[in-house]
Amino acid sequence: MNKPKWWQRHMFQVMLSCVCALTLNGTHSVALAQSASEAEVKAAFLYNFTKFVDWPIEQHSRPLVIGVIGDEHFEKLLVQTIAGERVGSRTLVSKSLTPEEELGDCHVLFVSAAVGSETPAILARVRGKGILTVGEAEDFTTAGGIIGLRVIDRKVRFSVNLNAARISELTISSQLLKLASDVLTAGNVKAR
Amino acid sequence: MRLLKRVSIHRKLTLIGLATSACSLMLACAALFTYEVSSFKKAMVQRLTTQAEIAAFNAGSAVLFGDRTAAILTLAALRSEPHMISATIFDAAGSIFVDDRRVGDSSEAIGLDDSGDARSYSFYENELRLSEPILVDGKKVGTLWLRSDTGELEERAANLAFIAGLVLLATLFIAHVVYSKLQRSISKPLLQLAEQARAVTIDKDFSVRTHSESEDEIGDLVSSFNDMLSEIERREAELERQTRELQEEVAARVEAQRELAAHADELVRSNRELENFAYVASHDLQEPLRMVASYTQLLAEEYRGKLGEEADEYIGFAVGGATRMQALIQALLAYSRISTVDDRKTTVDADEILATVIGDLSAVIAESGARVVTHPLPSVVTDPSRLAQVLQNLISNAIKYRRGAPVIEVDARQDEDQWVFSVKDNGIGIESRYSDRVFLMFQRLHTQSEYEGTGIGLALCKRIVERQDGKIWLESEPGSGSTFFFTIPTAALDRESMPATYPPSEGNHAHV
Structure with a gap:
């Protein structure tokens, strides 16, 4: 019973081969991250967010619409990302919008960095309408946006404004919240 | 099994009992062990699956979201499990996403062999390996791969075995x-029985008895066995008694036989002495008698x-007496010579x-006018001169004691294993x-x-016939004649040389 395990007896060899394996895998992982562009990652994030968010009942019309404001190129990328994908039983549709257009029939609204100073106005328009707003602006969440995307250490991270989500009657899964770099609640900011 | 042959029965019984107990117990233990181990494994799998x-x-x-930090934090929760060796998450492409392992564990991070959607587990060497698909919204985004050591199982198995x-x-x-106590009820009486049998065989002691309460x-x-011993004892006593009786009887018989033999010897001896004496006496008497006969005859002539005239008559008496005496002695000598x-x-x-x-007697036959009727006679095994003596004596007697002209008939017939000769006359009877x-x-x-004679003739015949294992007797009616019979046993030689039945014939009438 107490005899040493095979790996204990051959610890050195095993350790060596282990290190080699890890190094190789890590290299592969980094290469993958570098090969995918920032936009691609953001598109994937946008799609993945839909899996962790519950919309109010009246918004359960299908398909799930993702609107993109101010970045047609990103919209085209998004089309590729969501092509053929489903969330639950719903299909996904994306459309490119201008700030002036009607935004109410969207489920997700991506506000690109190009929108710039018009962002607060847009957020004000969709506030409380059950739309998940995702933006690239640095102060997107503090301005009332729900999820703000940022690049930190060459990695795409996101922050969540739970207060804004509540106002929009959206429920965000704790699975997603735990990944957020910071979460804004009613009065305080929970930082990771 | 050969070893068991020499082992005492009580040890055998104990061994049988122990072997039975050990077998059943080991079987029960094995079943329990198997069940315990398998259910424990199941529990282990269940627990690991839940985790x-x-x-x-x-x-x-x-x-x-490719968040390795968060993934590592998730896996860190598994570290509280003491038997966890490593937890690895593979991404959807099958590459290692994060790898968390127990402190001190440096085993190789093994690539995922199966990236199927289903959960699978396997026991490999001392590990339980489980691969769990990571699903988000029903879609597989990666695989969680856990390795847990089965030391717990081994520990438990060891405890169970102990x-x-x-x-x-x-x-x-x-x-x-x-068993040592229980088997006594079987082995003790058997051993006593064996001891008893030994006592019977070696010491011839039939009185020992074994008692069994069972x-x-x-x-x-x-x-x-006791009944058998009693029976044997009884028979032994009976046999001994009979043997003793038999021995006594044999001893008595031997003694009697010895006495009988002594008597017979004595008889034979005295008989022989007597015969010798008779022979010697008659032989020695002949010489002086011849002298007396010769000189009295010489005196008479x-x-x-x-x-x-008176002297002549006296001398005549002396000559007659001497002649009769010579005949008497001749007859005596003939008798003893037999x-x-x-x-x-x-x-x-x-x-x-x-x-x-008949030829020898022709003079007498002629003188008396006798007629001798002969029937065919068989061949027999005997001394010819003796047979002649017997026939001559019988025929002479038939002529001597006649009544008128004698008619003498000689015949023989077979009776079982002997020939019966008969000489029949028509004399005085x-x-x-x-x-x-x-x-x-x-x-x-x-x-x-009345009739001359020595008084020895028939005695001589009887002696001859009896010496040859035959018999002699007569049948007679006074006044009408008598028949003398004598037998000669038929030897094997006779039976072969003679016809089984002799044809009766009217006989040859010999007129001499």
Whole structure:
């Protein structure tokens, strides 16, 4: 019973081969991250967010619409990302919008960095309408946006404004919240 | 099994009991052990599965968003599990996403062999390996791969084995004590029985008895054995008694036989002495008698008419007496010679013998006018001169004791294993009360003046016939004649040479 395990007896060899394996895998992982562009990652994030968010009942019309404001190129990328994908039983549709257009029939609204100073106005328009707003602006969440995307250490991270989500009657899964770099609640900011 | 042959029965019984207990116990232990181990394994798998499910659920978003830090944090929750060796998350492409392992564990991070959607687990060496798909929104985004060491299982198995061993030892010990006590009820009476049998065989002691309180087959065996011993004892005594009686009887018989033999010897000896004496006496008497006969005859011839008429008559008496005495001694010598001279047996034709006898007697036959009727006689094995003596005596007697012209008939017939010869006459006959006496020596029914004779002839015949294992007797009616019979046993030689039945014939009428 107490005899040493095979790996204990051959610890050195095993350790060596282990290190080699890890190094190789890590290299592969980094290469993958570098090969995918920032936009691609953001598109994937946008799609993945839909899996962790519950919309109010009246918004359960299908398909799930993702609107993109101010970045047609990103919209085209998004089309590729969501092509053929489903969330639950719903299909996904994306459309490119201008700030002036009607935004109410969207489920997700991506506000690109190009929108710039018009962002607060847009957020004000969709506030409380059950739309998940995702933006690239640095102060997107503090301005009332729900999820703000940022690049930190060459990695795409996101922050969540739970207060804004509540106002929009959206429920965000704790699975997603735990990944957020910071979460804004009613009065305080929970930082990771 | 050969070893068991020399082992005492009580040890055998104990061994059988112990072996049975050990077998059943080991079987029970093995079943329990197998069940315990398998259910423990099942529990282990169940527990690991639960943990994997939780971890996979928690890791889902982290994998999806490529957040290694969050994934590592998820896996760190598994570290509280003491048997966890490593937890690895593979991404959807099958590459390692994060790898968390126990402190001190440096085993190789093994690539995922199966990236199927289903959960799978396997026991490999000392590990339980489980691969759990990480699903987000029903879609597989990665795989959680857990390795848990089965030290717990081994520990438990060792404990079980140890307890089973203890139970086995304790049971065997108790069983040994119990069986040692119980088997006595079987082995003790059997051993006593064996001891008893040994006592019977070696010491011939039939009085020993075994007692058994049990009323089972062994009790029956013991009582049967005792019954058998009683029976043997009884028979032994009986046999001994009979043997003793038999021995006594044999001893008595031997003694009697010895006495009988002594008597017979004595008789033979005295008989021989007597015969010798008779022979020697008659032989030695002949010489002086011849002298007396010769000189009295010489006296009669030389001095006839010279000494006066009276003297002639006296001398005539003396000559007659001497002549009779010579005949008497001749007869005595012939009689005693029968026993002193051995017979010379040979196959003889009785017809020829009879013819010779008739020839020898022709003078007497002619003088008396007798007629001898002969029937064909067989060949017999005997001494020819003896047979002639017998026939001559019988025919002479028939002529001597005649009544008118004698008619003598000689015949023979076969009766079983002997020939019966008969000589029949028509003479004066013999009263039946004398029919035995006539065969005794010097027994005469008539005076010398009536019929001359020595009184030895029939005694001689009887002696000859009896020496050849035959018999002689007579049948007679006084006044009408008598028939003398004598037998000669048919030897094998006769049966071969003679026809089985002799054809009866009217006979040859010999007129001489």
